[in-house]
Amino acid sequence: MEKFTVHTGVGVPLRRSNVDTDQIIPAEYLKRVTRHGYEDALFSAWRKDPDFVLNQPRYSLASVLVAGPDFGTGSSREHAVWALQDYGFKVVLSSRFADIFRGNAGKGGLVAAQVEESVIERLWEVLESHPGAEITVDLVECRVKSERIDEPFVIDEYVRWRLLEGLDDIGISLKHEVAIEDFEARRPEYLPTTA
């Protein structure tokens, strides 16, 4: 995984709450068996509307999505994270993330940074009054910055460390091989197997 420290990019205001993962990527696109190539799938139903924010040329280089509360609810599909990344997003800002989405984002290297709802409101105002405005997301200092905005964001400390280091989770767990074997030796015999 690539290391993430500081990112500066064009912000896009998504003035919607409860953006569920079925909207981020409809089920039809989940039939693919690859890890990449989902940029066409991102918000595909909403993108049919010419007025949808991602269809506006002024936000065409966006890499920071600024969304309403309860972003990423519903289905566990990690494809939602992949579609955001394939489209070019590095960061999603929201005042509340669904748990599974937040976890998936951390695994995939997409920064899901939680800020106060009032910060989202202010960012929306900046991005709408100055389309193309950039937002800086500093994972080292845990701060989000834009015109006259310099606010803290919250991200799980362990996820932050992994993103900063660009570490593979499985490799970390496999260091506990002996502990896993010990645990397996202690498991009750009545537990079921699928074999």
Place this chain on the structure above:
Amino acid sequence: MAKTLAEKVWESHVVARAEGEPDLLYIDLHLVHEVTSPQAFDGLRAANRKVRRPDLTMATEDHNVPTMDIDKPIADPISRTQVETLRRNCAEFEVPLFSLGNVEQGIVHVVGPQLGLTQPGMTVVCGDSHTSTHGAFGALAFGIGTSEVEHVLATQTLPLKPFKTMAVTVNGKLPDGVTAKDLILAVIAQIGTGGGQGYVLEYRGEAIEALSMEARMTICNMSIEAGARAGMIAPDETTFEFLKGRERAPSGQAWDEAVAAWRELATDDDATFDAEVIVDASSLSPFVTWGTNPGQGLPLSASVPDPQDFDNDADRTAAQRAIEYMGLTAGMPLRDITVDTVFLGSCTNGRIEDLRAAAQVLEGRKVADGVTMLVVPGSVRVRLEAEAEGLDQIFTQAGAQWRQAGCSMCLAMNPDKLTPGERSASTSNRNFEGRQGPGGRTHLVSPQVAAATAVTGHLSAPADLVNA
């Protein structure tokens, strides 16, 4: 120290713990399906890793599979590729798989419990958010993403931060004609789609204890719709009775040992929860959704709300947008909403009791002209059991379509979908925009309401049919 059910299961699965790091938790059962696994198997291959415990892993084909002509190759080439990829991966990594045509095939969350694989006190994961279903047995069961699927395949563990605990205490008795589905829809409307974020919900109280295992699975299934990763119910005699004699349940002396351990799992009397919600079961009535998230629900006797009546901007905007998308008008009685399609099935309501309840309403009645009703059993076993009881005859004589097992129209990855603007009453779990097909409109309902709605053509409860 006094502990809750969730904390007991968590503590008994910690493999490694260190300051500033998540706990490394052992996973007792990993369920796999075709949609969220291909990239995980690719990851294993790329890193030259094996599946650590294929004997604690089980795969089934459910999301993509057709519910008609299952003896023919899957018509959609992309779906076919995905299913074939699962078959290849399971063969290569020696993971047991129930393919289309196998008597054990079905929706992953119906198959696990039916085999007795889901047992109290276990940790269960699957790359599917409705894994919370298995919490009905007192298991800690939650959905994971594809990276985590790969992690569990490789290590049989997951690094996790402890969840907070929330008691959902349901006092009193559910009135006649009010089901587990009505109860959970009412709970979600009360706490909101984000209300459970970061929590494991434990459903408890008189009304929960009175529920069958199948009804408990319906409740736990939809925990994710309130934002919670997992929902749990303490195991009791109802749980043990359900498990006894199942293929993968312990037997003989092992059964006695297991039951003794399971009895220890219930939340200690003096344990505390981080939050509590109290619901009065006796005040509930059939409940349906009017909007585009599962929290946008009301009693069937109510009317479509006026967005201006919501007390914050986000809810007002969401309601406005939902009413527009759903093609409704504020103030319209919910009972006046006419539907084109009725879908009975899914991991929420595709088990035998659900089919029985709907069949009881439909017996001797007809599906209204212009309404299509799809009945999709949750598994092949459910289908066979229903046929042995003659339920298929009741459905087909009423004019409903009797299909093969799978996820079907719950998420429209197979050919069963709504067309743009089409409206359904659905026993599934999500009413998101386009969930059942692009432009489709979904009202979430119980099996009984689904059946009554099929008869009248507009949202109805069985009580509305008495003189019909």
